[in-house]
Amino acid sequence: MTNNEQQYVLALDLGTTGNRAIIFDHQGDIVGQAYKELTQYYPQPGWLEHDALEIWQDTRSVLEQVLAKTHLRAKDIAAIGLTVQRETCLLWDKTTGKPLHKAIVWQDRRTSPMCLELKSEGKAADIEKRTGLILDPYFSATKLAWLINWVKENKPETNFENIIAGTVDTWMLWNLTGGRIHATDHSNASRTMLMNLDTSNWDQSLLDLFNIPAHIMPEIKPSMGLFGHTDPELLGVEIPITALFGDQQAALFAHGCNRPGLLKCTYGTGSFLIVQAGHQVMRSSNGLLSTVAWTRGESTNYALEGAIFTAGASIQWLRDGLKIINNASETEAICNQVSDTNGVYFVPALSGLGAPHWDMTARGTFIGITGGVQREHMVRAVLEAIAYQVKEVVDAMNQGSDMAVARLKVDGGASQNNFLMQFQADALGVPIERPIVLDATAQGAAFGAGLAVGFWDEYDTLIASRKIDRIFEPGENAQAVQDNFIPWTKAVERAKYWIE
Numbered sequence: 462m463t464n465n466e467q468q469y470v471l472a473l474d475l476g477t478t479g480n481r482a483i484i485f486d487h488q489g490d491i492v493g494q495a496y497k498e499l500t501q502y503y504p505q506p507g508w509l510e511h512d513a514l515e516i517w518q519d520t521r522s523v524l525e526q527v528l529a530k531t532h533l534r535a536k537d538i539a540a541i542g543l544t545v546q547r548e549t550c551l552l553w554d555k556t557t558g559k560p561l562h563k564a565i566v567w568q569d570r571r572t573s574p575m576c577l578e579l580k581s582e583g584k585a586a587d588i589e590k591r592t593g594l595i596l597d598p599y600f601s602a603t604k605l606a607w608l609i610n611w612v613k614e615n616k617p618e619t620n621f622e623n624i625i626a627g628t629v630d631t632w633m634l635w636n637l638t639g640g641r642i643h644a645t646d647h648s649n650a651s652r653t654m655l656m657n658l659d660t661s662n663w664d665q666s667l668l669d670l671f672n673i674p675a676h677i678m679p680e681i682k683p684s685m686g687l688f689g690h691t692d693p694e695l696l697g698v699e700i701p702i703t704a705l706f707g708d709q710q711a712a713l714f715a716h717g718c719n720r721p722g723l724l725k726c727t728y729g730t731g732s733f734l735i736v737q738a739g740h741q742v743m744r745s746s747n748g749l750l751s752t753v754a755w756t757r758g759e760s761t762n763y764a765l766e767g768a769i770f771t772a773g774a775s776i777q778w779l780r781d782g783l784k785i786i787n788n789a790s791e792t793e794a795i796c797n798q799v800s801d802t803n804g805v806y807f808v809p810a811l812s813g814l815g816a817p818h819w820d821m822t823a824r825g826t827f828i829g830i831t832g833g834v835q836r837e838h839m840v841r842a843v844l845e846a847i848a849y850q851v852k853e854v855v856d857a858m859n860q861g862s863d864m865a866v867a868r869l870k871v872d873g874g875a876s877q878n879n880f881l882m883q884f885q886a887d888a889l890g891v892p893i894e895r896p897i898v899l900d901a902t903a904q905g906a907a908f909g910a911g912l913a914v915g916f917w918d919e920y921d922t923l924i925a926s927r928k929i930d931r932i933f934e935p936g937e938n939a940q941a942v943q944d945n946f947i948p949w950t951k952a953v954e955r956a957k958y959w960i961e
Contacts (some may be wrong), residue, residue, distance in 0.1 A: 470911040471527070471538045471700075473520060474903035475545040475629055476708065477566065477730040478777065480516060482523040483900060484531055484538070485907040487916070489926055491898060492533075495526035502563060507570040507812070507960075510563035513551050516629065517636045524696065535696035541637075542704035542910030544711040544902045545629040546730075547652040550601040552608050552677070553632065556623050558640060561612050564629070565604040568730075568770060568812040572603035573821045573960075584670065591667060593651070593658045593742065593751025595819050599768065600654035601628060606671040626677040628653065630705050637702060639692030646684040646705040647761065651753040656681065658742055658751060661761065684710070684755040685913045704909030709733040710754050711905030713764060716870045716896075717924030724858070724866055726851055727901065728875035731815070732772035734854045736866075738763040747857035748817030755909070765861075767816035767854030771809040771825070772847045773875045778811060779843060785836050789874070796841040796880040801945075804829040806952035807842040809850065810959075817857040818957065826956040847875065848885040849949045855889055870894045872901035879933075886933040887942040893933040 469492060474481040478501070483494040497519040502510040528535060548567035553560045565571070576596050579585065585596040594600055605626055612619050627635070631645045650656040650663075655673065657664035661681065668675050682688060684706055690699035706714065709727055713735045716725045721739040726732060735754070742751050743765045754764040779786045786792060808814075810823035827839065851869075859865045871893055875881060886893045898904050911917045 468539075469533065469537055470540050470542065470907045470916055472542045472544065472903040472907040472910070473524075473633070474708070474900065474906065475516060475520065475543070475633060476902070477546045477549075477568070480519045480523055481900070481903060482520070482527040483903045483907070484527055484533065485904065485911070489904065489908070489923055491900070493527050493531035494900075495523040495530060497523055505571070507573075509566040509569045509812075511549065511566055513553070513560045513564045513632055516564075517633070520633060521695070535698045535700060538700050539916045540701050540703045540910040540914045541691065542706070542906030542908075543630055543633060543702060544706045544708050544906035545633065545649065547628065547649055547707040547709070548599060548601050548604075550604050550608070550626065550628050550653070551632060552605070552612060552624055552626050554623050555625050555640065555643075558636070561616060561619065561624065562608055564632075565608065567599055568774075569604065570598050570813055570821055572598040572607050575603045575606065576821065588654065588667070591657050591664050592654050593744070594654050595748070595750065596654075597819055598821055599770070599815065600652060602654035602667065602671045602673070605673050609673065621674060621677070624677055625679070626673070627679050631679045634688055634702065634705065637691050637695065638689040639694065642689035644680045644682050644688055646682055647753045647756040648684050648707040648710040649705070650681045652707055658753070661753075661756075683757050685757040685909045687913070701914060702910075703913035704906050706755060706906050706909060708902040709735055709766065710764070711903070711909070712872050712901040713737065713754055713905070715901040715905030715908060716872070717921075717927070718870070719762065719920065725870040725872065725901070728772055728847070728871065728873035728881070730772065730774045732769040732847060732851055734767040734851065734858070735764045736858060738765050745857070745861050747861050748819055749854070749857055749861070750816070765858070767857060769850045769854065770812040770815045772850070773873070774811060775807070775809040775825075775843050775847065776875065779840060786840065790877070792840055792844060793878045793880045795837050796844055799835075799837045799841055802842040802845060803834050803838040804831060805834050805838050805842045806949050807839070807846040808953050808956040809843070809846050810956050814953070814957065816854050818953070820957045822960040823957045824959040826952060828952045828955055844878065844881050845884060846949070848881060848888045849946055851885060852888045852946060866891060868892050868894055870896075872896065872899050874899070882933045883936060884942060886935045887939040888946060890935050890939055890943065892935070895930045895933070897928040897930045
């Protein structure tokens with residue numbers, strides 16, 4: 462239980478493009494936050510890496526900044542919740558604390574050949590049965606196998622008795638606790654393609670398949686509960702770390718999607734739709750993933766997920782790659798300057814296609830370009846494509862369910878864009894619900910951490926107090942937007958199977 466002095470919960474949201482610390486009060490509102498953008502490393506086409514030491518250093522920095530900004534002391538914090546980009550993984554030496562290689566990011570496609578070989582050997586069906594996941598470079602297993610092989614070839618003197626592995630949550634937990642805790646939670650472990658969905662433990666046959674020693678893997682613990690305490694040298698006091706979620710599961714928790722059928726979409730680097738499945742594993746035949754939503758004690762909530770690799774990342778690419786916009790916020794006004802895309806369609810396959818296609822060989826495509834196409838048309842085509850990708854996944858969810866999606870709850874940076882949200886409502890033909898707090902991943906981690914230590918008493922009461930910013934209803938253009946979806950799907954087919 463918390464004491465009277467501890468009036469706040471802190472969430473660490475360690476995402477793909479940056480790391481954030483946010484402090485929440487008893488009302489579940491944001492008191493203050495600090496953010497630092499993360500360097501992206503592209504050593505080869507289709508490869509993406511992060512510097513794990515930079516993630517740790519930036520996390521320490523945003524922790525100090527948010528406390529300074531809010532004029533709070535570390536002892537005012539009742540608990541810390543941690544939510545992270547999933548599937549990104551690394552190896553490090555537990556005696557030195559140094560990574561052996563940069564972390565391989567979830568978007569990285571370097572292990573496509575390994576996945577194709579495993580498919581040709583007939584391994585895909587068994588992997589999906591055991592893990593609920595589709596064999597793809599997206600998940601951690603082939604990345605860890607690649608890292609182990611790289612270390613053996615390039616650092617043969619390495620003693621693997623001193624090496625441990627993990628996703629970003631495990632790395633951060635290990636650092637926050639001064640190297641005392643090597644653990645993960647079920648929501649993150651279920652994304653590695655190494656956890657058996659039925660036993661909720663590492664699957665020895667899969668560890669053997671990928672040649673990953675069992676002793677380097679972290680302990681799997683419930684998502685809500687005591688993981689450990691921060692090293693007192695970090696902030697001067699020991700703060701309990703009492704929640705750990707994958708970012709998409711944290712957002713599902715924040716939206717109050719704790720009953721079967723409730724659905725949310727996070728518009729971040731990618732777009733991720735998750736529908737709550739309750740206490741039974743739900744399987745899909747439409748390219749959706751079975752996964753753990755969260756665990757507490759002996760109770761497990763499962764979910765069905767449609768993972769779209771590139772959403773906000775395509776807007777970032779317009780800014781940093783093509784340099785045709787200065788910032789993401791201006792895209793709303795740019796899109797409203799034209800009534801349509803002038804026949805241009807964009808397929809955001811910058812890292813291949815995820816749900817429902819799962820084509821690791823697809824690549825990003827602009828199609829339909831003519832002499833009259835201008836910058837505004839191309840920017841609008843990118844935003845429309847984000848919404849159409851979401852429509853594909855919602856359609857897949859509707860096909861596998863007796864109950865059609867009636868409302869979509871949204872969050873994430875790109876959900877601030879009113880053009881995109883209205884276009885999404887038109888494309889789906891259902892209302893879009895946008896809350897005041899768009900940092901739902903951090904809010905979910907904070908809710909979990911606070912509930913675990915008694916900072917909040919009731920989940921339902923906490924969810925009921927969340928404030929809604931706006932409901933986007935389908936408008937007069939809905940039919941035209943839905944009709945335009947058909948030629949966009951043709952463009953998707955043209956983008957597939959590009960890399961041999």
